[in-house]
Amino acid sequence: MLEPIQFALGILSGAIVGFSLALVGGGGSILAVPLIVYLVGLKSPHMAIGTSALAVAANAATGLFNHWRAGNINWPCAGLFAAFGVIGAAIGSTFGKAFDGQKLLFLFAFVMVGAGLMMLRRRGSSGHREVELTRLNAPKVAFFGLGVGAFSGFFGIGGGFLIVPGLVVSTRMAMLNAVGSSLVGVTAFALTTAVNYAFSGLVNWWLALAFLAGGVAGSFLGTKASGHLAHRGHLPRIFAVILFIVAGYMAWDSLITLI
Secondary structure, eight states: OOHHHHHHHHHHHHHHHHHHHHHSSOHHHHHHHHIIIIIIIOOOOHOOOHHHHHHHHHHHHHHOOOOOOOOOOHHHHHHHHHHHHHHHHHHHHHHHTTSSSHHHHHHHHHHHHHHHHHHHHHHTTTSSSOOOOOOOOOHHHHHHHHHHHHHHHTTTTTTTTHHHHHHHHHHHHHHHHHHHHHHHHHHHHHHHHHHHHHHTOOOHHHHHHHHHHHHHHHHHHHHHHHHHHHHHOOHHHHHHHHHHHHHHHHHHHHHHHOO
């Protein structure tokens, strides 16, 4: 059972996670895990991963609803990406529970840097809002979905930081649509990981509820900010900067722990 102060901090943490997910389609679990461990005070790393996965799935679903209302989701591309990603997430999360979390996060930091560089290279292109799923791009979407899903499950994260560039590269869709569409995959991947961890008793249900409560407000604000920044062309740059900052923190924190 959580202390009242922990429940309140869980709501605050959920608002931060919900805002990040709705703003750039990622950062949920990567932010949620350190918030759960360092701010809320839940010391078990695996419990933090399992709880964050469930909380992120719920918060991502809230952001998904808001982006759907705003017309920012490409359902055919998002659906195919998520379908293959769920397969990868189920396999990845099974193997991930057997590996040292700090080593995985240290390696994943470099993956995030690569994703950030990929988005900066495309900052001059606004992409296309009207993207169709065709025989030419469907294999790419499925391939990226399977790979990102496996990464997401393996590292115990929602995977939004990889889903967004994955959708952009495989379909050339606009950044705002990629952010909205990515939440289909984030919801599916995080829920798959959460179920896998829940079967092992590694989910704190009260903390997940607190995250959801805070995430509703954070998601609403993040969706509004995302649309505003996308029209100004700032979203890819902000996305990449957040990637570099979080990757730097992950690498430093993991390296200190490993040493």
